[in-house]
Amino acid sequence: xxxxxxxILVGGGLANGLIAWRLLARRPELRILLLEQDAQIGGNHTWxxxxxxxxxxxxxxxxxxxxxxxxxxxxxxxLYARTLDSGYASIASQDFARVIAPALGASLxxxxxxxxxxxxxxxxxxxxxxxxxxxxxxxxxxxxxxxRLGYQTFLGQEVRLNWPHxxxxxxxxxxxxxxxxxxxxxxxxxxxxxxLLIEDTHYVDTQVWEPERLRANIAxxxxxxxxxxxxxxxxxxxxxxIVLAGDFEAYWNDLQGQPCAGLRAGLFHSTTGYSLPHAVxxxxxxxxxxxxxxxxxxxxxxxxxRQEWRRQRFFRMLNRMLFLAGxxxxxxxxxxxxxxxxxxxxxxxxxxxxxxxxxxxxxSGKPPVPVLQALSAVCKTxxxxxxxxx
Numbered sequence: 001x002x003x004x005x006x007x008i009l010v011g012g013g014l015a016n017g018l019i020a021w022r023l024l025a026r027r028p029e030l031r032i033l034l035l036e037q038d039a040q041i042g043g044n045h046t047w048x049x050x051x052x053x054x055x056x057x058x059x060x061x062x063x064x065x066x067x068x069x070x071x072x073x074x075x076x077x078x079l080y081a082r083t084l085d086s087g088y089a090s091i092a093s094q095d096f097a098r099v100i101a102p103a104l105g106a107s108l109x110x111x112x113x114x115x116x117x118x119x120x121x122x123x124x125x126x127x128x129x130x131x132x133x134x135x136x137x138x139x140x141x142x143x144x145x146x147x148r149l150g151y152q153t154f155l156g157q158e159v160r161l162n163w164p165h166x167x168x169x170x171x172x173x174x175x176x177x178x179x180x181x182x183x184x185x186x187x188x189x190x191x192x193x194x195x196l197l198i199e200d201t202h203y204v205d206t207q208v209w210e211p212e213r214l215r216a217n218i219a220x221x222x223x224x225x226x227x228x229x230x231x232x233x234x235x236x237x238x239x240x241x242i243v244l245a246g247d248f249e250a251y252w253n254d255l256q257g258q259p260c261a262g263l264r265a266g267l268f269h270s271t272t273g274y275s276l277p278h279a280v281x282x283x284x285x286x287x288x289x290x291x292x293x294x295x296x297x298x299x300x301x302x303x304x305x306r307q308e309w310r311r312q313r314f315f316r317m318l319n320r321m322l323f324l325a326g327x328x329x330x331x332x333x334x335x336x337x338x339x340x341x342x343x344x345x346x347x348x349x350x351x352x353x354x355x356x357x358x359x360x361x362x363x364s365g366k367p368p369v370p371v372l373q374a375l376s377a378v379c380k381t382x383x384x385x386x387x388x389x390x
Contacts, residue, residue, distance in 0.1 A: 005031045005132040007292050008122055010114055012036030014047055014096070014275060015262030016138035018283040021100045022061075024107060026287045033130065034104055035112040035122065041101055042093035044236045046156065046189070046197060048172075051087030052347040053277040062280060064099050067092040068191055076174040077336035084343055088170055090189055091276070114139075119257050119294035134259055134294040136301075141241055141263040146251035148383040150242040150323045151207050152273045155214035156187070156199030157235050162228040164193045173339075175332045177221065180213075183322065183331035186221050195233070198222060203331060205323065207239045240273035244320050245382055248309045252302050259297045266305050269352055270315040271322075277351070278308065311352060314359055338362070 007023070009016040012034055020034045034041070046067075051059065069089040075082050101108055113125035117137060122130045167190040175185040182204035189197040200217040202209065214237075222229055241263065251266070261267070267278035285304055289296065322334050339346065345358045354362070 003130055005033050005130065006134075007032050007297075008130055008132040008135045009034045009138060009261075010117055010122060010135060011138035011140070011262075012038075012041030012108070012110075013043060013138055013140065013262055014045070015265075015267070015279040015282060016136060017041055017096060017100050018062075018279050019136065019138075019261060019286050020107065021103055022283040022287045024104065025061075030292070032104075032107045033132075034108050035114065035130075036108070036110050037113055039110055040093075040097045041108065041110070042096040044234065045093045045238070046090055046236065047093075047096075047274075047276045048088065048090040048189075049274060049276045050347065050350045051089070053274070053351045054280060058277075058280050058284070062091075065091045065096055067095045068189065070169050070190075073170045073172050075172060075339050076176050077332060077339065078176050080336050080340060082339055083169065084346065086343065086347055088172070090170075092191075117258075119259060119298065134292050134297045136259045136261050136297070137264060138261040139264065144251055144254065146248075146254065146383060147241070147246040148244045148386045150203060150205055150244055150319065152201060152203055152240040152242055153207065153209040153238070154187075154199050154201040154240075155211055155218070155235065155237040156197050157215070157218050158191070158195065158197045158233045159222070159227075159229045160231050160233055161194040161196065162230045165190060165196055165225075165227055167196070173335065174221075175335060177217070179329040179332060180217075182328045183335065185332075185335075186217075194230075196227070199236075203242065203322065204328070209239070211237060240268070242273065242319055242323070243270040243312075243316055244323060245316060245386070246309075247382060248306065252305070255298075257294065257298050259294060259301055261301065265301055267308060269350070270312045271319055272350065274350070308352075314354060315352070318362070337365075 007030065009020055016034060020032055023030055023032055066089050069087065071087055072083055072085045073088045114122060115125050116123040117135055119135055120132060122135055124130065167188065170190065171188040173185040173187065177184060177186055180202065182202045184202045187199040187201055191197060198218050198221060200214040261282060262275060262279060267282055268275035282301065282304055285300060289300055322331055341361060345361060348354050348358050
């Protein structure tokens, strides 16, 4: 049977989940439907953010989702280590689902198989058609020749140990490990005295990766830390886009008026891949719109993405230097140098709001990559300048 809604959100990931949750809290009179193909929203992920990525009001309204919070974090490199007194928090997908699914109630439909969609309707595998004033596609990154990408590939295991690990804070980068052909680091979140998320992360040129090698890396890292793993509680894996260059207008023209969210809308930090702050801001913007028809929604999301694209021009340049200048096994030197900079600058970097002074400081001094290669990388600003897209 056909049914009409004010808004249908396709894909129950972070961005669409926050949009639906925020809209129903702010505007409960709206007829909203969130469609998820799996048996639970949120998938199998861990989303993290720094305190400085959000303002106080934003931190307050997402607080029910937060699985763990720490007042500081550590970074480790071959020639340098540091503790930064900056708040850090994580949201596990099971907590995301535990809070948001009951709040949505009848506005959530799980195990929904999508056959087709356009800006105002969704076709389901059972033959039914759902109509709305607008449909938001939040089903992850779409392949496009309009973007030149590197990738942050990762595999993480949440483990229970046979005895306490002793960590007091997350280790968001341990790059003292063997690099294996790209910038590699281990990311560790202490969720309990004997419970850790250990994630092996690689900044590499293609999406080709080997899960068995990453699992072996995690086991080896745990042994080096004298952590005796009793059991693996769960495993998550993924590949996040790292944007080197792109044609923003062409990318959005290709969408042909289809509102979208999350990675599909390009709303993520170009260098780190963090997307939660962008999802929070988009949810607030959409909740504040007077009308939710498809053309106005598409225009508002495109404007949000365009502003972010312009703000992140400098980050795309840094990405090109990271990926195109010097050998892959030496990329850690760029990040080691970065973490020697003042803490406020590092916070601004993660928040995506570098001042002119911050940018000048990042580029000053002896570069950690060959100068000519760095200049060549900086000059490549369009996908056509890279040759064949991976």
